[in-house]
Amino acid sequence: MSLLSVTRSSLAKDLRLEWRSKDALNAMLFFALLVVVIFSFSFEPSAEESRRIAGGLVWVAFLFAAVVALNQTWARELRNQVLDAYRVSPAPADALFLSKVLGNFLFVAVLELLMTPLFSVFFDLRALGATWQLLPVALFGTWALVVNGTFFAAVSLRTRSREIMLPLLLFPISVPALIAMVRATTLILTGEDSAFLPLVFLAVYDIVFTTVCLLLFETVLHAE
Amino acid sequence: MNFLYLAYGATWAIHIAYLVVLTSRAARLKKEVDDLKKD
């Protein structure tokens, strides 16, 4: 069984399951919506101010919402001992991990696509810099959140009160990525400077942590 | 000057608090070991 085919079939299974129930996506969307609404009640910024703070607000909202989906990732596999079956199967652990990361990436990307227009309406946002640059920021940023998130969801799965444990482990590790994402987004919105440096930083962060995740995932999966 | 004493005091407060925690944990551990030996 090759890495690619196992990844593909596992991803297809997850997407099919999600398509039927839409549990994670619905919960995540509604959660993000609530965060946006609460933020707009808490702050009443002018268009100029909101350009400065929106980068932070958007990413914090996405981070919180992503945790909702990430917590569901492995919980599903616990029922009927699916995870134990994975452990004894010859399928490569990396394939399982990658399929989960890709699945979560798609969910969070859909969330971002639906939420960004809402954000720009509520906060009266219009980028002064090159708007298209928000796309690579979103891609790299989402990957950074999702790859570590999927890994730590697998870790917190083995603990008591696992739903609380995931953010406790994930947030400290995600801080540098969050700083870079917020910085890049703010630079693009205000058009002050090029967002090239934070983008490169995010790319390096992604590469390094994807490697660390892949190196350690099998160990964590087989932890007894 | 006050900040100096505050900082030194805080340092020792932290260390003493940790020592107290360690002692109580050691006592609990010792009790568990003794209980196991009795059985």
Place this chain on the structure above:
Amino acid sequence: MKNAFMLLALGVFLLLSYGLYQGLVAAPTEATMGNVQRIFYYHLPSAILAFLCFTVNFLASVTYLMKRNARADALAVTTAEVGVVFCTVVLVTGPLWARPVWGIWWTWDARLTSTLLLWLIYVSYLMLRRFASGGQAPVLSSALAIFGFVDVGFVYMANRWFRTQHPQPVLFGAEGSGLDPSMRPALIWNLVAFTAYAALLVWIRYRMERARQELEQAHALAALAGGGR
């Protein structure tokens, strides 16, 4: 064993007392900052020891993952805990020094932020150890330790590059390098004293962790024997 321990504890106590005397009395008063600068004699050794502990924790975690050695795991827990204690000291004495000298309690510069994040990561490490169920805790927390160690470099760079809009604290160059020679004895004595104290803490905590591991094993064996009946 008990006597040797008492002797060691006494020696550490004497060293710490002498360090206190050196820091408060023997060292000269700094020209611009005044007496407040003496916080330095506690602040810097604590920082060095916290970083040292976390480095040992990383090495022990890697060793555990490769060799599955229970001693390495015990050392990892121990150094994480002692490291958090010293890191707490750094984070408390730092603002108490910054307030009279810089006029602010806290600034989000690279070094301060990295230290805070280091503290957060290792507190989450200790929480994971507490919440993970039995036999899985060592593996899971070793993985987290590796993530944390890799993360710290990123935090430092992210803060240097992307958060520079905040005022940079004006410290006397690189810490230590600009230190007047007459202040060196106080720093060195305190460094020696706190290193000895940290070693003592690590030793005590390590022996406790080993005892706990043996206890756990004994319980497991007892359960197996009981189950056979």
